[in-house]
Amino acid sequence: MIIMQILRSYVEPVLGNALSKIGIKDDSWKSMLTPSREHSQGDLSLPCFPFAKILGKNPVAIAEEIASSIEKTTEIGEISSAAGYLNFKANPKWLVSELLSNKIRIGDAFGGKPCTGRKVLIEHTSANPNGPFHVGRARNAILGDTLVRLHRLLGNEVRAEYYVDDMGKQVAVLAWALENLSENQIKEILRDSNEISPKWKNKADHTRVRWYQAAQKLRQDETESAQIELDIAKLVHDSENGNHKVLEKFNNAFHPVLEGMLTTLKRLGIEFDEFTKESMFVTNGDVEKLMKALSELDIHGVADNGAEYLDLGSRGLKGKTEFYFKRGDGSSLYATRDIAYHIWKWSQCDELINVLGEDHKLQARQVGLTLKELGHKVPEVLFYSFIKLPEGKMSTRKGNVVFMDDLLEEAKEHAEQIVRQLRNEYNEDQVSEIAEAVGSSAIRFNIIKVSPDKGFTFRWEEALAFEAGSAPFIMYSSTRARSIAKRCAELGLDVELICQKGILFDDITDELPDSLIDLLRCMAIQNDVLLRSVEQSRPNLFANQILNLATCFNGFYRDCKIIESGEVNEMYLQISQLASGFLKSGMEGLGITPLERM
RNA sequence: GGGCGUGUAGCAUAGCUGGAUAAUGCAUCGGCCUCCUAAGCCGAAGAUCGCGGGUUCAAAUCCUGCUGCGCCCGCCA
Numbered sequence: 001m002i003i004m005q006i007l008r009s010y011v012e013p014v015l016g017n018a019l020s021k022i023g024i025k026d027d028s029w030k031s032m033l034t035p036s037r038e039h040s041q042g043d044l045s046l047p048c049f050p051f052a053k054i055l056g057k058n059p060v061a062i063a064e065e066i067a068s069s070i071e072k073t074t075e076i077g078e079i080s081s082a083a084g085y086l087n088f089k090a091n092p093k094w095l096v097s098e099l100l101s102n103k104i105r106i107g108d109a110f111g112g113k114p115c116t117g118r119k120v121l122i123e124h125t126s127a128n129p130n131g132p133f134h135v136g137r138a139r140n141a142i143l144g145d146t147l148v149r150l151h152r153l154l155g156n157e158v159r160a161e162y163y164v165d166d167m168g169k170q171v172a173v174l175a176w177a178l179e180n181l182s183e184n185q186i187k188e189i190l191r192d193s194n195e196i197s198p199k200w201k202n203k204a205d206h207t208r209v210r211w212y213q214a215a216q217k218l219r220q221d222e223t224e225s226a227q228i229e230l231d232i233a234k235l236v237h238d239s240e241n242g243n244h245k246v247l248e249k250f251n252n253a254f255h256p257v258l259e260g261m262l263t264t265l266k267r268l269g270i271e272f273d274e275f276t277k278e279s280m281f282v283t284n285g286d287v288e289k290l291m292k293a294l295s296e297l298d299i300h301g302v303a304d305n306g307a308e309y310l311d312l313g314s315r316g317l318k319g320k321t322e323f324y325f326k327r328g329d330g331s332s333l334y335a336t337r338d339i340a341y342h343i344w345k346w347s348q349c350d351e352l353i354n355v356l357g358e359d360h361k362l363q364a365r366q367v368g369l370t371l372k373e374l375g376h377k378v379p380e381v382l383f384y385s386f387i388k389l390p391e392g393k394m395s396t397r398k399g400n401v402v403f404m405d406d407l408l409e410e411a412k413e414h415a416e417q418i419v420r421q422l423r424n425e426y427n428e429d430q431v432s433e434i435a436e437a438v439g440s441s442a443i444r445f446n447i448i449k450v451s452p453d454k455g456f457t458f459r460w461e462e463a464l465a466f467e468a469g470s471a472p473f474i475m476y477s478s479t480r481a482r483s484i485a486k487r488c489a490e491l492g493l494d495v496e497l498i499c500q501k502g503i504l505f506d507d508i509t510d511e512l513p514d515s516l517i518d519l520l521r522c523m524a525i526q527n528d529v530l531l532r533s534v535e536q537s538r539p540n541l542f543a544n545q546i547l548n549l550a551t552c553f554n555g556f557y558r559d560c561k562i563i564e565s566g567e568v569n570e571m572y573l574q575i576s577q578l579a580s581g582f583l584k585s586g587m588e589g590l591g592i593t594p595l596e597r598m
Numbered sequence: 599g600g601g602c603g604u605g606u607a608g609c610a611u612a613g614c615u616g617g618a619u620a621a622u623g624c625a626u627c628g629g630c631c632u633c634c635u636a637a638g639c640c641g642a643a644g645a646u647c648g649c650g651g652g653u654u655c656a657a658a659u660c661c662u663g664c665u666g667c668g669c670c671c672g673c674c675a
Contacts, residue, residue, distance in 0.1 A: 031615085038618055047617050049655050059655080083618055084655095128675070168675060307673045319601050319671055327673045334675045358669050361602060385603075385668070393668095415637095422637070438637085450611065453603060455668060462610070462624080466637055469611090469623040476637050484634050544612065547622080554638065563634050576634095598637075 003098060003524035004035065004043065007090050010075040011044055015088075018069045022062070023055055035525070042080070042087030043521065049084055059084035074505070093508040095520040100502045100574050104527075116155040121349035122148050125265070125272075126163040128170045129258035131209030132200070133265070133404040135447075135458050136387040136394040142447045143384055144355035145270040146539040146591055153589040154534050159273045159349065163341060164258065166250055166277045167239040168334065172232050174208065175253035177215035180231075189214040194399045197406065205260030206405070208253075213396070240331045242283040264404050268440050269591045281340040287332045290340045294325050297373060303328070315369045323366045335363055339370055342379060352379040353537065357386065358453075382537040384452035390459060402458060404443075411439030414464045415472075419598070430597075437593035438472050444591045445471035449543040469547065471592045477550035477557075478587065479598050481580035484562050488573060491566070498570050499577050508571070515555035516575065522552040523582050530589070539590070546586040553579050 012030065019029060029046060036045040048066070052059040063081035070079045077091025098104075124144020127137050148160045165171065181189075190210055200206035219225050219232075238246040265271070281287050291308070294300060299311045305328035313321030325336040345352055356364055361383060368378040388394060394401050415435035419426060426434070446463050450456055466472035485495050526545060533542035556579070562572045584594050 032617090034615095034617085036618090037613095037620095041618075045618085047656085049617075052655065085618060165675070170675060303673070305673080309673080317601095322673095324673050329673085331673095333673070358603070360670090362670055363675095365602090383603085388668085418637070423635085454611080455604070457610085459610085465624070467623075468638085470637085472637055473623095476635080480635060480638085487634055540612085544622090551622090557634080558639055561634070597635080 003090075003095070003104075004528050006098070007043060007075060007088070007524075008033070010073065011088050014070050014073070014076070015046065015066075015086075018066050021069065022065065024051060036087060038082075038085075039521075041082055041085065042078070042089040043524075044088040046086040046088075047084060048081075048086055090521070090524070092512050092517045092520060093505055093510070095517070095524060096508050096512070096571070096575070097503055097505045099520060099523060099578060100499075100571075102500065102502060115157060118156045118351060119349045120151050120156045120158045120351040120353065121161060121345050122151065122158060122353045122355070123161040123163055123345070124148070124355035125270075126161075126165070127261065128165045129205075129254040129261060130170055130174050130212045131257065131396065132203070132205040133261055134394055134396065134401045135404055135407055136401075138265075138268070138404045139384050139387050139447055139456070140355050140357065141265055141270050142268065142444050142591075143382060143452055143539060145265075145268075146444070146448050146589070147353065147355065147382065147534075147537060149589045149591055150530065150534050150539060150542060153585060154530060156351075156534075160271070161345070162272045162275045164254075164275050164277045166254065167236075167247065167279045167282070169232065169236050170212075171250045171254050172235040172239065173215045173219070174212045174257070175250050176228070176232050176235060177211035178208065178253050179249075181211060181214055186210050186214045189217055197403075199409065200403075200405055203260045203263070203405070204256035205258075205264070206403075208257050209396075216397075237329075237331070239279065240282060242279065244283075247279050247283075264408070267408055267436075268404075268444055269593065276341065276344075278337055278341070281337050281344065282332065286340040286344065287337055290343070291326050291332060291336060293374060294336075294370070299373070306330070310370060310373070312366060312369050315373065317365065317369060323370065325370075335367060338363075339367055339374075342367060342371055343374070343376060345379075346376055352377070353382060354379050355382045355384070358383050359386075380537060382452060385455045387447075387456045387458050390457060394458075407443060407463060408440060410460070411443055411464060412436055415439045415442075415466065418466065423598075434595060434598045437595055438466060438475065438598065441471035441475060441587075441592040442466055445474070445543065448539050448590060449547070451538065451540050468551075471590075472598070474546055474550040474583065474587060474592060475595055475598055477553045478580065478583040478594055479596065480557055481553065481576050481583065482596055484573070484576055485580065487563055488568055491563070491568065493568055493573075495573065495577065499574050501570075501574075503571055503574065513556075513559045515552070515559040516572075519549075519552040519556040519575065519579060522549050523579060526582055526586070542586070543590055546583070546590060546592075549579070549582060549586060553583065 011033070015033070033044055033046045036042045048059040048063040051062050055062060060083065063084050063086045066086050067079050067081040072079065075091055075094045076088055077094065078089035080087045122144060125141040127133070148158050151158045190213060193213065196206055196210065219228055235246055239250060294310060295308060297310060299314060301309050301311050301322065303309065307324055307328040308326040309322040309324040311321050312323050325333060327333065364381050372378055389400060389402065391400055412435045415438040416431055419431045419434050443463060488495050526549065529545040530542055533539060560572045562569055562576055587594050
């Protein structure tokens with residue numbers, strides 16, 4: 001149930017009537033009737049400037065004329081004009097009764113329906129399993145998981161996928177190193193690098209990455225590299241030809257690393273429904289079939305050594321237009337396998353979304369154009385810009401990197417300090433539980449709240465700021481609401497029963513505090529914002545909504561005492577509980593852990 | 599060199615399907631805990647929305663040129 005759309009459905013007929021009376025007959029004004037920019041003026045506004053020319057009148061006068069010709073209704077509480085704008089304000093009493101009517105399923109943009117019937121497949125993260133997450137790589141996982149959660153909140157059936165790169169050079173390097181280098185050799189090769197943190201010496205993503213790094217270093221070393229390159233090339237070649245023994249070796253090499261990486265993500269509330277291995281499309285023949293199909297396209301071309309490509313220039317690609325899908329030796333490339341993967345994904349969903357770093361833009365374009373060429377739909381892609389450090393680009397090699405595991409620990413410790421300071425009555429288990437939730441939620445929110453296409457500079461002070469504008473701020477509002485409900489229950493009230501009662505329009509007082517009305521309006525648009533956030537794949541829009549909701553709740557909390565000298569105001573309690581529910585579902589949508597107390 | 603993205607108070611950001619006085623947090627200054635959790639609330643101050651042109655009744659928002667920054671332009675992944 002989308003309240004503001006309901007309001008619109010009441011406004012449009014009366015407004016259309018009024019407009020046709022003064023000579024505006026067509027419907028073009030409908031797109032001009034938009035949510036008010038100036039929040040204090042109304043909920044829906046119509047700028048009357050375009051009518052000025054048509055009617056030969058001053059827009060201010062037109063707005064006034066229309067305003068005075070429309071009668072208030074139960075739903076429309078106020079029609080006013082200001083500076084050429086015609087403003088409609090929802091009747092607060094109507095908002096209260098509508099919101100408390102239990103017709104709205106919290107967090108569900110489509111009212112009573114449990115499901116939209118849409119199957120959405122979201123592929124995100126898919127990081128090469130060769131080392132621990134740093135905050136840069138984690139932006140993908142956090143954005144992707146938030147998108148997954150928001151789609152679920154909307155009622156879509158979602159599958160979260162991790163595409164595992166289990167073949168090719170990167171894994172080959174890791175596998176080679178694990179087989180050929182001893183622990184002592186690693187120590188020697190990496191003697192100039194940072195030591196592994198003792199905290200993570202049992203976490204395979206942190207330990208095995210050293211083998212990977214050592215191998216990378218050796219490969220650059222002139223004297224050693226030739227034979228290593230040959231060895232690795234053979235492994236790569238075998239894996240690409242679907243050699244089971246080699247693929248198993250690769251699997252044994254990266255699997256513990258992937259497990260370690262997933263442990264980190266789990267701590268951030270991120271989980272996957274399915275892992276799909278890249279090698280599957282080689283071993284099941286899909287890639288072979290695909291390359292054959294591509295060879296038969298009009299835009300297909302062959303290089304001197306037999307390598308094959310598509311010339312996408314005629315399909316709108318600029319710059320270098322050749323898109324190679326087959327090497328001279330006949331083997332496939334990463335992008336080719338990715339296309340096979342996409343065709344497979346399309347066979348099991350209605351909507352396909354990929355979360356990719358901005359460095360993949362060209363590649364994604366090539367994949368998209370090729371899919372189109374083959375008669376498939378093009379997936380939607382959420383691109384994000386990279387996270388950098390104040391010192392510059394994040395680079396494991398240069399040691400200029402912040403590991404997600406360290407950030408999580410640091411955030412938790414910081415939160416623990418604050419909890420101990422603020423609530424010395426909590427025991428250590430409580431402190432730890434709260435701190436863990438606060439820490440990981442804050443990290444997530446810090447990243448979600450900024451627009452994906454914006455570059456992001458990671459700063460410790462910001463990641464560890466738990467004030468207004470952060471996840472803990474939202475969590476705090478939510479615990480306030482819960483604490484009130486608990487108090488009411490302690491006073492012997494059946495809170496749930498009271499909330500089910502709703503409230504009759506005529507039983508609502510005419511004088512409602514502004515902050516209460518603000519909270520109502522904020523709740524009224526929540527599902528609209530959710531829908532927009534999902535449609536545009538912009539989690540930051542919804543993050544902002546929940547921040548506003550928390551702020552509005554705090555205002556309501558200030559002005560509307562629910563319990564006053566032992567007496568409970570039932571309407572306030574119902575509104576508080578509704579807000580509590582909106583906060584909770586919103587937090588779940590963002591991956592913020594709701595707490596009972598903090 | 600070409601393509602894509604980005605530039606908004608001291609800092610970090612929101613707004614960019616054109617519309618009213620450009621919103622929020624941090625930092626700065628001032629006020630609020632005998633009152634449902636002060637991780638909070640209220641107030642003050644702070645912006646030539648990168649620069650120049652254009653379209654429009656109306657531009658932070660659309661178009662165009664310039665400029666700073668980022669990413670990409672492998673028969674790598």
